[in-house]
Amino acid sequence: ACSNNDDAASTASDATTPAETATTVGAEQPDPNDLSQVCFSPIVVQTDWFPQAEHGGIYELLGDDYQVDAERGATTGSLVFRGVDTGVDLEIRAGGPFIESPVVTEMFLDGSIMFGYVGTDVALSRQAETPTLAVFNALSVNPQVIMWNAEKHPAATTIADIAREVPAISVFGDRPFMRFLVGEGVVPAEKVDGNYKGNLLLATDDVAHQGFATSEPYRYLNLDSGPITVAYQLLHDTGWTSYPQNLAINKLRLDALRGCLTKLVPMMQHAQLDYIADSARTNAIIIAAVKAFDTYWTQDESLTSYAVSTMLSLGIVANGETPTFGDFESPRIDDFIAKAIPILRAQGVEVPDLTAADVATNEFLDPTISLP
Template sequence: MSVLSLAACGGDEAPAAAAAPSAQAGGTDLAAAGCPATVVIQTDWNPEAEHGGIYQLLGPDPTIDAGSKSVSGNLVDSEGASTGVQVEIRSGGPAIGFQAVTAQMYTDDAITLGYVDTDEAIQLSDTQPTVGVLAQLDKSPQMIMWDPATHPDVKTIADLGKTDTIVRYFEGSAYMDYLVGSGVLKESQLDGGYDGTPAAFVASGGADAQQGYASAEPFIYENEVDAWGKPVEYQLIHDAGFQVYASSLSVRGDKVEELSGCLKALIPVMQQADLDYVADPAAANALIVELVTEYDTGWQYSEAVADYSAQTMAELEIVGNGTDGTHGSFDTDRLQTLIEQTTPIFTEQGTAPKAGLTPEDIATNEFLDTSIALN
């Protein structure tokens, strides 16, 4: 399979003020590379282990701002040395009124990088283009789960489609339009009323299936939902044919050029942080759980869930290498397939992608260090 090698063209905005080169920086001087004094990362949800790699970037004693739901501190490299700039990690979801990260990036010019799913990048490519620069997750953890005791013959999502089992999900999810359009599931099975809680799944007594994340719900439902308290089985949406890059670190399309020097130095630091998190997630997970408590948005997230998530993402290769063997790379063929799968869906929804959209418009491998890979 081919992989991307081209960057999207940048705009002509005046570049943001860069940090002054720092004599205190370690082996990687991001200030000298032209990075802003504070690299601002906008996440797509409350703090969670799926974001572990970016929390790995924070040096000791970060500053927690419970009001703005953000944490900041020295941006450090794999050896713990300062890179000469700060990093600020902002919570998403309720912290930004459940607004899409792309919209937030186009509202707040201070954001350097944001988490953008590649189907979102396709959908908004004509009005708010973004370019993915690091695929921290090679597979989306999104899945559909079911009760194996109630459905002993179901092993895949396609098996669910051969039954009349209700499948509960968030209305408007592109993957569900794909699953129905490709004949994997039937329209008559769908219930778009999922509210993020286990109540309906539990109330069905195992009769219904439901969306979730492989890196969270299987553990939560078995160990933390007292009314359920038993295993579920699931299949990743990725393995059912909808292979989005979830939460890929992205920049605005009109900022790629002005940030190119910074990204060339920053992205390898972030690649290595992902690897360091996989190798030893304990410190980042402890911070994630602390942040959830401090932010107090109603989101519940235990250290046990964080530990399960880190382990599961490694085991399922949700965090992994691209087809070229490099961690964080995007595959051209996979992106082209996703463009072909989603363009009719988004066009029908009234949010048609940019005419003639190509993989190079929505992602680039230009800034990756190709030698950095998970073993």
């Protein structure tokens, strides 16, 4: 069921009306894999970056009829669940340079977007004006790290260690997680460099910088100028335990989307697990999309395979503290809220008093779905 109609996702009214009317007739549809009576088409997912393995569970749901629109940064095809066409289309939009505003802003400006990738920290910072509700977490642990040259600093195993050995820790701007690390005494304030540009800085400078365990370590090992072995610590392991990549909706549309979410979210749970179990086909889609976009961002089979194996080995994709895959643990979120809100408010962000239930729900998850 692939329409290839770019106009289908152009307005809020086009997207909202079918969904809201469909929820009333969902009970009449006997096929559990048929989404056409409860979901609008296309189902639009706004990601936070270029296609990559961290998004694999969503690309897993694309049928073989997918097409790439390089100008829009969109990949669209039939939404196919375990070989069955669900009767609706799926459009996955790249983030980064393809969007003019943060993901949450895009979700409220464009009503055709059903899901956005919204981390818990971002959800808190935007809750006052643009409230979102996370319905599924694809990654239990944030793959974001601080990394450094392991050959130059063989004794350093933590961020606190490396902060004593290098002149600077480079990050993108004024990051809340760095304020947390400074406040915890892990990183001296004078060593924070907010001018990081995303480049492979260790090739030229003896510093530490932010990055992802699923990407830069592989890229450093494959530098044209010669391999660099990096060491790193996950931000998660420092106590900054934000859920990193939640599938979230515009909270104001919860009732209208409930019928669709009830059927679709368990498919997302399964799709992420199917991707982790056998990622070859979906990685090929990710690589093809990136190639068609023809930008500075690159992906290849070795890198995507590395990312998948790393997500498994580090517990980035995991069940968490419960057997249910993709659920949210309220104590973890409440603990994170207690850490993050004072930092966000100190940055001048208006954040209301919140609890876990304000930003995430397990209502639509199938509790029996679990990572083996």
